Amino acid sequence: MMKLSDIVKAIDGEVLCCEDQLDMEVRFGFSSDLMSDVLTLRDDDILLITGLANIQSIRTAELSDINAIVLVRNKVATDQMIDMAADAGIVLITTKYSMFKTSGLLYAAGLSPIY
Secondary structure, three states, X not given: OEEHHHHHHHOOOEXXXXXXXXXXXXXXXXXXXXXXXXXOOOXXXXXXXXOOOOHHHHHHHHHOOOOEEEEOOOOOXXXXXXXXXXXXXXXXXXXXXXXXXXXXXXXXXXXXXXX
């Protein structure tokens, strides 16, 4: 398990909304730009790592009970994304790193893969 605050530090991230939830812990990380793959996940405590910077990633996270998303590759979240995430209580984080590097850093820090 990793606290979101530790995840932000590990990836030099910037929190875009729901800063008050950084004490929340996640057990698994899942990296994908394909939201159809995300919808197949059946575990709890998942961090979604994606480069898909549109409202579909927020909607998919909400449907999948995912409470935290990391946007990689310096992707910029729209105001609509940030508002939707805030309304759903989804912590939205961005990082300059690639999906590969972000996943590697978090794995090295102790975040487990979902499979």
